[in-house]
Amino acid sequence: MKKSVLLGTFAAAALVSGMASAATLDDVKARGELICGSNTGLTGFGAPDANGEYQGFDAALCKALAAAIFGDASKVKFVPTTGETRFTALASGEVDLLVRNSTWTYSRDNDLKFDFVAVNYYDGQGFMVKKDLGVSSAKELDGATVCIQTGTTTELNLADFFKANNITYTPVTVADDSEAQRQYVAGACDAYTTDASGLAASRATLADAENHIILPEIISKEPLGPVVRHGDNQWGDIVRWVYFSLVIAEEKGITKANIEEVASTSTDPEVRRLLGLEGEMGAMMGLDNNWAKNAIAANGNYGEIFEANIGTATPIGLARGLNALWTQGGLQYAPPVR
Amino acid sequence: MALATETPDTGFRLSMLIYDTRFRAITIQVIVLILFLLFLGWLVDNTIQNLAAKDKDINFSFLWNRAGYDIDQQLIPWNNDMTHGRAAIIGLLNTLVVAFFGCIFATIIGVVVGVLRLSKNWLVSRLMTVYVEAFRNVPLLLWIILVYVVFSEIRPAPKDFRITDEMAAAGTAPAAHMNLWDSVAITNRGSNIPAPLLDRPLGGFEVFDVPINFSVLATLAVIIASILANRAFLRRVRAVQEDTGIRPTTWWKSLLILFVPVSLLLWALGLHLEYPVLKGFNFQGGIAVAHSFTALLIALSLYTGAFIAEVVRAGILAISRGQTEAAFALGMRPNRTMSLIILPQALRVIIPPLISQFLNLTKNTSLGIAVSYLDLRGTLGGITLNQTGRELECMLLMMLIYLTISLIISSIMNYFNASVKLKER
Numbered sequence: 125m126k127k128s129v130l131l132g133t134f135a136a137a138a139l140v141s142g143m144a145s146a147a148t149l150d151d152v153k154a155r156g157e158l159i160c161g162s163n164t165g166l167t168g169f170g171a172p173d174a175n176g177e178y179q180g181f182d183a184a185l186c187k188a189l190a191a192a193i194f195g196d197a198s199k200v201k202f203v204p205t206t207g208e209t210r211f212t213a214l215a216s217g218e219v220d221l222l223v224r225n226s227t228w229t230y231s232r233d234n235d236l237k238f239d240f241v242a243v244n245y246y247d248g249q250g251f252m253v254k255k256d257l258g259v260s261s262a263k264e265l266d267g268a269t270v271c272i273q274t275g276t277t278t279e280l281n282l283a284d285f286f287k288a289n290n291i292t293y294t295p296v297t298v299a300d301d302s303e304a305q306r307q308y309v310a311g312a313c314d315a316y317t318t319d320a321s322g323l324a325a326s327r328a329t330l331a332d333a334e335n336h337i338i339l340p341e342i343i344s345k346e347p348l349g350p351v352v353r354h355g356d357n358q359w360g361d362i363v364r365w366v367y368f369s370l371v372i373a374e375e376k377g378i379t380k381a382n383i384e385e386v387a388s389t390s391t392d393p394e395v396r397r398l399l400g401l402e403g404e405m406g407a408m409m410g411l412d413n414n415w416a417k418n419a420i421a422a423n424g425n426y427g428e429i430f431e432a433n434i435g436t437a438t439p440i441g442l443a444r445g446l447n448a449l450w451t452q453g454g455l456q457y458a459p460p461v462r
Numbered sequence: 463m464a465l466a467t468e469t470p471d472t473g474f475r476l477s478m479l480i481y482d483t484r485f486r487a488i489t490i491q492v493i494v495l496i497l498f499l500l501f502l503g504w505l506v507d508n509t510i511q512n513l514a515a516k517d518k519d520i521n522f523s524f525l526w527n528r529a530g531y532d533i534d535q536q537l538i539p540w541n542n543d544m545t546h547g548r549a550a551i552i553g554l555l556n557t558l559v560v561a562f563f564g565c566i567f568a569t570i571i572g573v574v575v576g577v578l579r580l581s582k583n584w585l586v587s588r589l590m591t592v593y594v595e596a597f598r599n600v601p602l603l604l605w606i607i608l609v610y611v612v613f614s615e616i617r618p619a620p621k622d623f624r625i626t627d628e629m630a631a632a633g634t635a636p637a638a639h640m641n642l643w644d645s646v647a648i649t650n651r652g653s654n655i656p657a658p659l660l661d662r663p664l665g666g667f668e669v670f671d672v673p674i675n676f677s678v679l680a681t682l683a684v685i686i687a688s689i690l691a692n693r694a695f696l697r698r699v700r701a702v703q704e705d706t707g708i709r710p711t712t713w714w715k716s717l718l719i720l721f722v723p724v725s726l727l728l729w730a731l732g733l734h735l736e737y738p739v740l741k742g743f744n745f746q747g748g749i750a751v752a753h754s755f756t757a758l759l760i761a762l763s764l765y766t767g768a769f770i771a772e773v774v775r776a777g778i779l780a781i782s783r784g785q786t787e788a789a790f791a792l793g794m795r796p797n798r799t800m801s802l803i804i805l806p807q808a809l810r811v812i813i814p815p816l817i818s819q820f821l822n823l824t825k826n827t828s829l830g831i832a833v834s835y836l837d838l839r840g841t842l843g844g845i846t847l848n849q850t851g852r853e854l855e856c857m858l859l860m861m862l863i864y865l866t867i868s869l870i871i872s873s874i875m876n877y878f879n880a881s882v883k884l885k886e887r
Contacts, residue, residue, distance in 0.1 A: 207848070208844065208847075208848055211848070211851060212853055215516065215851075231851075232851070235850070235851055236851040237516055237517050237518060257621075257743075265743075266742060267741070267742040267743050267744055267746065268742075268743040268744070269651055269743065269744060274840075274844055274845055274848065275844070275845065275848030275849070276848075279531045279845065279849075280530045280531060280849065282532075283530055283531055283532050283542040284530070287542065293532070294534050294651075294744065294750075295531075295532045295533070295534050296534065296651075296834055297534075297834045297836060297840065297844075297845070298834050299831070299834075307614070307834075310614050310615055310650060311614075311619040311650050311651075312614045312650055312651050312753075313651075314743045353516075354516075354517065355516075355517070
């Protein structure tokens with residue numbers, strides 16, 4: 125009797141642990157909310173605001189995804205992860221996806237068994253220094269002390285860059301962005317290195333932002349994007365196409381403000397397919413037909429999200445650069461909805 | 463009337479496993495053991511199956527791949543072309559060095575504080591009580607961060623030490639200056655202390671890229687030989703004292719034996735000190751000790767010292783008051799009573815709990831991650847784990863290593879304990 129109860133418990137535990145790898149969409153729907161792995165706090169990308177609500181460029185993608193699935197952008201729970209814990213959290217099923225400035229690399233894609241479904245920000249690693257250090261190029265940093273976040277690709281790029289230029293440095297390894305900032309401001313390191321977008325975000329939160337400069341060198345390619353677990357293609361497709369729908373919306377001029385008007389008046393077949401007025405596009409992914417409409421209505425199109433969170437009008441002040449649409453000389457390009 | 467208690471000799475029956483008290487205890491133990499092993503087997507099997515479901519396996523070959531990252535504190539040579547395995551060893555050595563010095567300092571602090579807490583001086587004993595209670599009752603992590611922040615916020619930046627041409631012309635002093643006759647520079651990043659260098663080193667060789675230095679080996683050999691010689695000398699003095707009742711003067715002869723040979727050797731090798739100099743962004747030359755190490759060492763020593771103080775106090779209180787009174791009756795002064803009568807006896811009570819304090823200190827070094835100290839947890843369990851994505855392998859390896867260190871420490875201490883405990887013949 126006792127033994128069978130014990131075995132029953134084991135069987136139940138095995139079932140539960142096996143379920144994490146089943147269809148993520150079903151899990152999310154059954155749960156009634158999306159769990160999105162986010163930053164512990166990177167202003168402009170994913171950081172809690174004064175009310176504790178996550179806001180930012182990455183957070184907006186999670187909200188758009190929740191809107192596409194549930195028709196309600198608020199049905200998303202943000203789980204803060206550090207550079208160290210993020211991939212474990214994703215692999216173990218603690219989060220449904222990771223939208224957290226994570227760089228798409230070969231080994232993460234293949235060895236860690238993840239899928240990077242899109243690139244929502246094309247970035248590169250840079251350096252921030254204090255102006256009075258008198259440095260104008262990263263190659264002048266010989267002998268400097270450099271703060272880096274552990275568990276990131278920047279750690280490896282940094283080692284490669286200094287080796288390639290035959291100069292030396294002392295690393296100060298820190299766990300997350302806020303600790304790196306504290307050390308950098310306290311002067312424990314001469315330079316802080318991370319993705320240029322992250323540097324801009326950090327610089328924006330400094331009290332004396334004008335006394336800090338971001339050096340011109342970009343020492344690596346950092347394609348940042350949403351990550352899902354390998355093996356659940358349907359879920360990967362949903363995340364990918366929700367992102368693409370935001371890019372297409374910008375391309376077609378669909379904004380948060382005019383979406384209802386476009387939906388009722390547009391004659392463009394692609395717009396009509398995207399907004400669910402023609403065909404059964406949503407059903408192919410297991411979603412409602414107005415999935416893209418809900419996603420766009422949540423925070424606006426890609427350009428709107430960019431400008432509202434990290435664009436030139438915000439304290440972070442990033443230009444579109446590589447992240448402009450392909451029609452404007454950038455790299456953001458979405459396949460057709462057909 | 464025949465006695466009914468006599469057991470009929472019918473041989474062994476299967477039911478006896480349950481109904482015979484002689485066998486029942488063993489039966490239950492065997493069943494529990496089998497169940498426990500089944501549970502362990504299920505755990506392992508479940509882990510492997512779930513890893514397989516995620517297309518993962520258990521594989522330690524990443525230890526031989528290029529690591530590609532840099533480590534700021536390294537006791538043996540390191541560059542980012544070396545393997546993850548070597549990075550783990552660098553981390554292990556960083557763990558061991560902080561644990562080693564931590565154990566020594568914590569013991570010194572603990573013994574002094576433990577004795578002083580029993581002092582009859584009201585102020586001294588109360589001060590020690592405050593220290594013990596403050597450190598015992600606040601989490602260690604907070605102490606580590608506090609010490610680190612104090613260092614990094616209070617000390618000046620390296621550039622404050624610089625004397626520019628204008629300042630030299632105007633005769634103004636820089637904002638900060640070095641301590642101890644311009645030999646030690648404590649900045650907000652770390653402490654730079656003078657490094658001993660040799661003009662005429664003896665050379666050396668390398669084993670697995672670890673340089674073995676003949677000069678260091680020779681110095682160690684001379685020091686050990688001097689200590690042995692001094693012990694032989696003291697034995698002879700004791701023999702003379704027992705024979706004649708007069709103890710010859712020993713102090714200057716001991717000093718000669720202990721210090722002259724090693725000084726001569728170092729002089730012959732051309733020992734001099736290399737002082738740190740501000741060059742570029744940081745101080746160069748000398749030995750750079752990062753504040754993460756200093757903060758971790760100070761916090762660990764003070765924290766564990768508080769616990770050891772309590773252990774020492776308990777050990778002393780366990781010795782009967784009569785021992786002290788007997789010593790006083792023989793005319794011994796209080797501090798000789800303590801060091802010759804009380805402490806040697808108290809050691810028997812002190813050492814077993816002291817072992818677990820040493821083990822705690824060693825395991826607590828893994829909190830160094832909070833101040834970016836790259837110990838075993840920081841390299842193998844931090845960067846390597848992240849860059850390779852081999853969580854399970856790294857964690858298992860790390861647990862195995864900490865277990866091994868702890869077992870080694872406790873076996874050494876158990877050996878020491880056996881040598882001081884009451885000999886019963």
